Amino acid sequence: xxDVFVIGVGMTKIKAYWEKSLRNLFAEASIKAIEDAxxxxxxxxxxxxxxxxxxxxxxNLGVYLAEYAGLKEIPAIRVxxxxxSGGAAFHAAxxxxxxxxxxxxxxxxxxxxxxxxxxxxxSVLAEAADQEYETYFGASFTALNALIMRYYMSVFKxxxxxxxxxxxxxxxxxxxxxxxxxxxxxxxxTILNSPLIADPIRLFDCAPTGDGAAAVIIASExxxxxxxxxxxxxxxxxxxTDSLALSRRENLLSLKGTNLAAKKAYSMAKVNPNDINIxxxxxxxxxxxxxxxxxxxxxxxxxxxxxxxxxxxxRNSVISVNPSGGLKARGHPVGATxxxxxxxxxxxxxxxxxxxxxxxxxxxxxxxxxxxxxxxSVTILRR
Amino acid sequence: xxDVFVIGVGMTKIKAYWEKSLRNLFAEASIKAIEDAxxxxxxxxxxxxxxxxxxxxxxNLGVYLAEYAGLKEIPAIRVxxxxxSGGAAFHAAxxxxxxxxxxxxxxxxxxxxxxxxxxxxxSVLAEAADQEYETYFGASFTALNALIMRYYMSVFKxxxxxxxxxxxxxxxxxxxxxxxxxxxxxxxxTILNSPLIADPIRLFDCAPTGDGAAAVIIASExxxxxxxxxxxxxxxxxxxTDSLALSRRENLLSLKGTNLAAKKAYSMAKVNPNDINIxxxxxxxxxxxxxxxxxxxxxxxxxxxxxxxxxxxxRNSVISVNPSGGLKARGHPVGATxxxxxxxxxxxxxxxxxxxxxxxxxxxxxxxxxxxxxxxSVTILRR
Numbered sequence: 001x002x003d004v005f006v007i008g009v010g011m012t013k014i015k016a017y018w019e020k021s022l023r024n025l026f027a028e029a030s031i032k033a034i035e036d037a038x039x040x041x042x043x044x045x046x047x048x049x050x051x052x053x054x055x056x057x058x059x060n061l062g063v064y065l066a067e068y069a070g071l072k073e074i075p076a077i078r079v080x081x082x083x084x085s086g087g088a089a090f091h092a093a094x095x096x097x098x099x100x101x102x103x104x105x106x107x108x109x110x111x112x113x114x115x116x117x118x119x120x121x122x123s124v125l126a127e128a129a130d131q132e133y134e135t136y137f138g139a140s141f142t143a144l145n146a147l148i149m150r151y152y153m154s155v156f157k158x159x160x161x162x163x164x165x166x167x168x169x170x171x172x173x174x175x176x177x178x179x180x181x182x183x184x185x186x187x188x189x190t191i192l193n194s195p196l197i198a199d200p201i202r203l204f205d206c207a208p209t210g211d212g213a214a215a216v217i218i219a220s221e222x223x224x225x226x227x228x229x230x231x232x233x234x235x236x237x238x239x240x241t242d243s244l245a246l247s248r249r250e251n252l253l254s255l256k257g258t259n260l261a262a263k264k265a266y267s268m269a270k271v272n273p274n275d276i277n278i279x280x281x282x283x284x285x286x287x288x289x290x291x292x293x294x295x296x297x298x299x300x301x302x303x304x305x306x307x308x309x310x311x312x313x314x315r316n317s318v319i320s321v322n323p324s325g326g327l328k329a330r331g332h333p334v335g336a337t338x339x340x341x342x343x344x345x346x347x348x349x350x351x352x353x354x355x356x357x358x359x360x361x362x363x364x365x366x367x368x369x370x371x372x373x374x375x376x377s378v379t380i381l382r383r
Numbered sequence: 384x385x386d387v388f389v390i391g392v393g394m395t396k397i398k399a400y401w402e403k404s405l406r407n408l409f410a411e412a413s414i415k416a417i418e419d420a421x422x423x424x425x426x427x428x429x430x431x432x433x434x435x436x437x438x439x440x441x442x443n444l445g446v447y448l449a450e451y452a453g454l455k456e457i458p459a460i461r462v463x464x465x466x467x468s469g470g471a472a473f474h475a476a477x478x479x480x481x482x483x484x485x486x487x488x489x490x491x492x493x494x495x496x497x498x499x500x501x502x503x504x505x506s507v508l509a510e511a512a513d514q515e516y517e518t519y520f521g522a523s524f525t526a527l528n529a530l531i532m533r534y535y536m537s538v539f540k541x542x543x544x545x546x547x548x549x550x551x552x553x554x555x556x557x558x559x560x561x562x563x564x565x566x567x568x569x570x571x572x573t574i575l576n577s578p579l580i581a582d583p584i585r586l587f588d589c590a591p592t593g594d595g596a597a598a599v600i601i602a603s604e605x606x607x608x609x610x611x612x613x614x615x616x617x618x619x620x621x622x623x624t625d626s627l628a629l630s631r632r633e634n635l636l637s638l639k640g641t642n643l644a645a646k647k648a649y650s651m652a653k654v655n656p657n658d659i660n661i662x663x664x665x666x667x668x669x670x671x672x673x674x675x676x677x678x679x680x681x682x683x684x685x686x687x688x689x690x691x692x693x694x695x696x697x698r699n700s701v702i703s704v705n706p707s708g709g710l711k712a713r714g715h716p717v718g719a720t721x722x723x724x725x726x727x728x729x730x731x732x733x734x735x736x737x738x739x740x741x742x743x744x745x746x747x748x749x750x751x752x753x754x755x756x757x758x759x760s761v762t763i764l765r766r
Contacts, residue, residue, distance in 0.1 A: 047482070057510055060512075060757055062463075063627050068443075074623070079463075092478070092479075095478040098484060099483075100386075100482075198592050241459050244443060244450055248450075375445060
């Protein structure tokens with residue numbers, strides 16, 4: 001299996017774009033990534049997207065987007081794994097370079113969520129859960145996460161005040177990220193008094209909907225050396241799944257998908273959780289962020305909020321977690337999120353993250369979820 | 384790059400299933416493929432599907448389908464490339480085994496098109512074309528193919544009576560396929576007098592909509608030898624794209640996507656068109672079948688119908704084309720079609736195709752299109 005390197009990244013700011021379509025956003029991120037990789041011509045494209053079929057009424061998305069970005073004739077394939085589509089597209093593209101079939105692949109993620117009425121957007125996003133066994137019976141996607149949060153708070157005796165430290169840190173981190181959707185600080189009282197969405201989840205526990213695109217160029221070692229002075233190695237990747245419906249899970253306090261995907265990625269990269277300096281993890285809701293800290297092995301089970309409170313995951317601390325602001329405050333253009341994470345980690349490892357930059361970033365991890373933990377990808381990157 | 388082999392196949396009959404859901408169909412085909420590969424446990428799943436988001440209101444389709452088939456914890460990723468989703472999923476999965484990351488992958492395709500009103504289904508299928516530049520202005524998907532057909536008939540002076548030989552042969556071939564959706568003969572007069580759908584395309588030039596699922600198991604050489612007495616080698620694959628909208632194509636008499644994908648696959652397999660004994664090609668409309676004969680190099684450009692009339696593509700002739708009955712008569716459950724084709728070729732090469740079996744099948748080719756030739760995969764298989 002050939003080694004794989006990230007040699008170019010491109011991202012758009014995340015916000016509500018009235019003036020740019022899905023194709024515009026993808027082209028913008030792709031062209032930036034290509035320029036960043038010294039004008040490389042990729043020989044294939046993989047694209048993560050969840051909702052364009054329903055929200056843009058467009059299929060054949062690979063060629064639809066590739067052509068508009070000026071990338072013609074080469075393979076262009078869309079990958080869907082709900083909110084984890086970006087990570088899944090990266091996984092598929094990794095296989096393309098690792099196999100030797102392709103030498104340089106553009107992996108993009110794009111989503112446009114703000115053009116449709118929010119009732120429609122929300123209902124399409126809920127298709128990440130099991131429609132037949134969950135949402136048709138009235139459980140919203142937020143409510144499913146609320147079940148997990150209530151149970152976690154009850155078993156580990158964690159009050160909401162501790163959970164609220166998550167969005168507090170995410171909003172603070174996002175102030176360093178010029179591309180973030182919500183780059184402003186909030187105080188604890190604002191979080192604690194924000195409206196309940198699905199008890200106990202409050203407004204500030206939820207990632208916003210937004211539009212955005214991100215792209216990275218991955219390449220073989222030979223190509224990487226030609227096109228980059230700072231290629232970022234991908235020593236390990238893992239992808240795993242769990243039951244789609246929560247009612248069929250063995251354990252709601254842990255996401256088995258994360259456990260399994262991380263185990264695979266750590267083992268392939270020959271590292272352990274303590275080696276990681278920086279991580280971008282999938283906090284679609286605060287509780288997912290906290291459970292993920294534990295499932296990735298950064299905290300003992302049930303102790304995530306203690307480590308959070310002690311500052312273990314703050315910028316430039318033991319492990320800088322979500323220095324981008326995470327899904328909560330960087331934003332969560334669903335199918336693009338997994339690519340934003342990898343792009344951000346690559347920039348950090350290159351010491352090229354501007355105001356967001358954290359010190360001593362050597363080994364990074366990106367963690368992307370589809371559904372409530374049903375499909376999970378973990379990607380490890382090394383300077 | 385490791386060699387890749389097809390070691391198991393499973394297919395459902397194609398028809399309108401009122402009693403089986405998307406998950407049921409996928410599970411049925413998958414379990415058959417696993418049994419055919421001697422009960423193998425795949426270590427990843429790739430699934431081709433176009434329309435489940437819109438027609439079944441379900442995303443996260445990889446894990447949704449995999450779990451129902453009893454395949455838990457392993458990666459399960461959906462690939463979308465419109466009507467070419469099956470071929471694209473096979474392409475992505477091939478990279479997984481070729482890379483060495485996975486040893487045995489289940490590649491499935493599934494589509495359920497008959498549960499929604501046909502107006503909705505047809506409009507969702509039209510998303511394979513460029514919505515913004517084509518269908519929004521009133522060109523139906525059939526009308527786009529009609530433009531090509533009219534132009535082809537005019538340039539090469541081919542009367543409709545010659546084009547009609549295509550559905551004639553497809554319906555005859557389908558009588559040998561127990562899984563075909565339309566396994567009955569039609570006479571030439573019936574075709575010639577069938578209703579015009581989009582002039583000059585008549586009813587019998589169009590593939591039907593139907594429900595179905597197909598799955599194949601692909602594996603490394605080591606695993607293939609353990610699990611199969613008749614592993615089928617995949618010596619070459621190719622994937623290519625062309626402009627999505629017809630107005631941006633250089634040439635409407637040829638599908639550049641097919642040219643490029645075939646060139647790549649032939650070159651990788653070190654074969655040429657004359658070496659192929661059997662092919663399953665993407666005849667969503669008669670004209671696509673005929674143009675494809677030429678673009679794959681089986682006929683000189685403009686002479687496809689002459690060779691067809693002379694019997695070159697009949698069962699057990701020079702190249703047996705679509706012995707399954709093709710999209711026209713086997714049926715076209717869109718995202719599954721590319722997997723049906725590969726499964727059928729593998730069975731033929733194994734001499735295991737029952738009544739459908741053709742003689743001396745040594746080298747086969749599967750050709751799957753997304754849109755009107757916008758994304759094309761070509762897969763070569765060898766006994």
